Amino acid sequence: MSQNLKIEEITNKVQRCELLEGPHWDVELQSLYFVDILGPAIFRYCYKNREIYRATIKDKEETRIGFIIPVDNNTTEFVVGLGKELTIIKWDGKSVQATVVEVLAKVDSNIDEYRINDGKCDPHGLVYFGTMGDPIDKTLSEKLPGSLYRYDVLSKSLVNMRDRIGIGNGLTWNEKLGKFYYIDSVTRNIKVFDYDSLSGNFSNEEVLIDFSKTHTESFLPDGMTIDENGLIYVATWNGSKIIIIDSTTKTIKNEIIFPTAKITSAAFGGPNLDILYVTTAIGHNNAKVGSAGGLFKVTGPNIKGPEMIKFKMY
Template identity: 30%
Template structure:
């Protein structure tokens, strides 16, 4: 097994950093601090912008025109650094007891986002959902009966969708239709030794999965289910990851704050021999 050690990239402590996204055109890394309700951008290891969003911020994905689609506690919004927030969708059956937790764009630039309970007793009742935002501003329910909706990814050939419902400790594998964005059926499930959180896919089609509570990111072959790599993170609450850098061989890792741990809530990085896939922007015009 390949073994790596993550190093500090951004030393600022966050409550719950999530949703990292690499902007290849500008060299910017962006992410959200969910509990602080902030969207943050950095360049060359220095924070250059911090925007308060006024509510819990599950994720923010850049658009083609310099804005962000943001999955917030009360719905889905467009965020413009110049004009602020504009609500564009209220997902069906999303109650005030739920919030968005993670989001990603599919190969066609459609925006997918999933929910979890706002406050949980630890039992993670399976009453959350995975949504896909359409051109008309309406959200389609793609999956129900979810405990904690988390990481998403698509294979390089655009035919497979990977999805983490954290309490199940597995990655579900679906046949995916890139033309209409539909899921054609559950094809496989990959058991994970830990709590899968955010994830990303490399250029060879392998998964890189942040393990919440384990202080690690693992590399997993989705065909054989082999864990071929492990990245140690010096704090337990590793939350998500994405590839970036000029050659897409730097893996950036977000974490959450743990009381009494000065290494928690930081942004980490590690150099890997394999490249990732470029981040997918949202192509919807809303």
């Protein structure tokens, strides 16, 4: 599939970051929001003027940022995974500093390196996110200290959906099929659940794809997204590619190869939602190799996704 696609880096050498993640396309503002977890920083890529704006969060300059999602009906507020806290921040999209305006909830853990990682909203605007332990802990696969949470806007509290997760990562929904897909990078597989859109709950856990059986490489599945046809796009940490999966047949359809190893996540955007934006990382060792840590865009035939959902606070 890569032969029919055009892969371009949006960032320049100076703009590359340690660990870009969590891309979210805002249809209203025609902008892509994403984070540098290790920076830590938040970003907005404006499609109209091709500019990238960067900001830190006041008094949280050293706190790692897992994700950023715009708040519905509000162009300057975002729900952000900030360390162990789920917060609302205010940012005009251009200033070099954002501010925390509310802490919605805090995950319960005494582990120093424990934090919120990837997060996303379901078709109804409920925010779900995973947590993780220390990625360099060699016993992480045994401890599995992370969880998957949903924030309940009525009770203003966290609902623990699943425990015993190593690195809570990619998540996406297929509303037509009533399915929810989730990645724990440590187990190296994608889980699929039946999803109840009324309650926000899911059940009947199955393994969709086990990469330890389908691939000999030792990459880790990272973030993911879904296209308008229900195909799932999975980023690979140390895999140099995005793997495209047919969720109905549970088979791998194709791969998109990148000029850098650590592919972290992807999201569809652009005026027609036919651009696949892809985040990458340099990694924890800060080894700057090629275009590592850059933001990319992929264009070509059969590239189109659904509109991403904003966080609904009420």
